[in-house]
Amino acid sequence: MALGDAILACLTERPMTGYELAKTFDNSLGFFWKADHQQIYRELTKLRDRGHIQGREVVQSGKPNKLVYTLTPEGRAALRHWAARPSVPASIKDDLLVRLYALDSVDIEPLRTDLMARLEHHRDRFARYERLLNKRFPDGTAPPADVGKLLGLRIGMSHERAVAEWCEEAIEALSALSPKAECINVVPIDGSKRENNG
Numbered sequence: 001m002a003l004g005d006a007i008l009a010c011l012t013e014r015p016m017t018g019y020e021l022a023k024t025f026d027n028s029l030g031f032f033w034k035a036d037h038q039q040i041y042r043e044l045t046k047l048r049d050r051g052h053i054q055g056r057e058v059v060q061s062g063k064p065n066k067l068v069y070t071l072t073p074e075g076r077a078a079l080r081h082w083a084a085r086p087s088v089p090a091s092i093k094d095d096l097l098v099r100l101y102a103l104d105s106v107d108i109e110p111l112r113t114d115l116m117a118r119l120e121h122h123r124d125r126f127a128r129y130e131r132l133l134n135k136r137f138p139d140g141t142a143p144p145a146d147v148g149k150l151l152g153l154r155i156g157m158s159h160e161r162a163v164a165e166w167c168e169e170a171i172e173a174l175s176a177l178s179p180k181a182e183c184i185n186v187v188p189i190d191g192s193k194r195e196n197n198g
Contacts, residue, residue: 002082003033003035003039003040003043004043004046004047004052005078005079005082006025006029006033006035007021007040007043007044007047007053008047008052008053008071008075008076008078008079008082009029009079010024010025010029011053011069011070011071011075012071012076012079015056015068015069015070016068016069017066017067017068017069018037018040018041018044018067018069019066021040021044021069022037022040022041025040028132028149028152031125031129031152031156032152032156044069047069047075048069050074050078051072051074051075052071052072052074052075052078053069053070053071053072053075054069054070054072055067055068055069056068056069056070096111096114096115096118099111099114100170103177108174108177108178109178111174112171112174112175112178115167115170115171115174116167116171118163118167119164119167119168119171122160122163122164122167123160123164123189125156125160126157126160126161126164126189129153129156129157129160130157132153133150133153133154133157136149136150136153137150137153161189161190164189165188165189168188168189
């Protein structure tokens with residue numbers, strides 16, 4: 001997938017300015033496809049040059065004029081063509097997993113510290129997804145146009161929960177290996193007590 005395809009997908013909802021597109025990435029699509037604001041603005045120029053979007057200048061009083069982008073028929077066709085192709089499963093590149101692979105040759109304490117930071121990161125993202133889900137889909141259902149967004153939130157929540165639970169497990173395992181490790185009671189993401197099988 002290219003950034004242009006993600007932008008075209010965003011513009012199926014409604015016409016947007018570059019700023020609104022960047023905010024959409026920050027608050028939703030960016031959970032699954034990272035792009036900074038400068039990348040988005042550069043890609044908008046490319047999409048306009050290809051004829052996939054058009055920009056309409058909106059005059060504003062007291063503020064600079066803004067460009068509102070909409071999909072063209074060519075852009076909709078390009079999006080449909082891209083969406084019809086098979087997706088490529090994401091690959092994992094994670095230096096933490098490489099360090100764990102070499103656990104017998106590295107210091108455990110920095111890894112435990114890193115895992116605790118990761119745990120908090122994934123708990124925070126889980127909570128953010130949960131808030132979004134409760135706000136946008138309070139009854140857990142979606143109209144046909146939003147089913148994809150609901151499914152995206154659900155896989156995001158499932159992923160963050162699974163990684164947080166793995167971090168909890170890994171922290172406990174490393175704590176058991178480290179004689180100087182201070183006792184850390186890891187509270188599982190679901191709030192229940194984790195059984196220590198060690």
